[in-house]
Amino acid sequence: MKKTIGIVGKKLGMTQVFLDDGAVVPVTVVEAGPCIVVQKKTEAKDGYNAIQLGFLPKARRVNQPVGGHFKKAGVGSFQFLREFHVESTEGIELGSEITLSRFKAGDVVDVTGLSKGRGFAGVMKRHGFHGSPGSHGTHEYFRHGGSVGANTYPHHVFKGHRMPGHYGNQRVTIQNIKVLEVKEDQNLIFLKGGIPGGRNGLILIRSATKRKESASASA
Numbered sequence: 001m002k003k004t005i006g007i008v009g010k011k012l013g014m015t016q017v018f019l020d021d022g023a024v025v026p027v028t029v030v031e032a033g034p035c036i037v038v039q040k041k042t043e044a045k046d047g048y049n050a051i052q053l054g055f056l057p058k059a060r061r062v063n064q065p066v067g068g069h070f071k072k073a074g075v076g077s078f079q080f081l082r083e084f085h086v087e088s089t090e091g092i093e094l095g096s097e098i099t100l101s102r103f104k105a106g107d108v109v110d111v112t113g114l115s116k117g118r119g120f121a122g123v124m125k126r127h128g129f130h131g132s133p134g135s136h137g138t139h140e141y142f143r144h145g146g147s148v149g150a151n152t153y154p155h156h157v158f159k160g161h162r163m164p165g166h167y168g169n170q171r172v173t174i175q176n177i178k179v180l181e182v183k184e185d186q187n188l189i190f191l192k193g194g195i196p197g198g199r200n201g202l203i204l205i206r207s208a209t210k211r212k213e214s215a216s217a218s219a
Helices: 064-073 123-127
Strands: 007-018 024-032 035-041 050-057 078-085 108-114 171-183 188-192 202-207
Touching: 007 050, 007 188, 024 171, 024 202, 035 064, 035 078, 078 202
Parallel strands: none
Antiparallel strands: 007 024, 007 202, 024 188, 035 050, 050 078, 108 171, 108 202, 171 188
């Protein structure tokens, strides 16, 4: 699996575009970059190769440890720091700028974001359970999950059993999303379909790991 440097962005919202054949396609607009290289990690020193990127300049003051981290790189302060594992850090200098020039229309990318938090939810909303029958004696048990226990042995609830609980607010990656358009001068990238997270949510974009970048995404 080839590891390449990606870019950090902010989800602006969704809209639709018309293709050349007249088809209407839903797209997500992401403001991505420019990002600044704040730190380089090497396998010899840190045990793995990675690049840390800073996104969105931060005007407010930061504490001394974080300020020293930025000062060492010779860059200003940023609201977000995100790390990308790479095959090699050669040719990438501290303070250099990462832009959308790495992407073009037709590329296939993987997108990572934080899904919308929905609070405490039952098994029907959280896991898609069908619920109990609506008649035949069912009483105050319509949206319950049913029995959760086992038999005499092992007489406990198995780990990972699907039950009510906190729903959403988790790191989610959607693979093989097609790039429909890139407006490098405006730092905008248009991705086909929906992506994780709400408006203004932080998004990580990198070349697809399970599909060749030059492959054309159908459907």
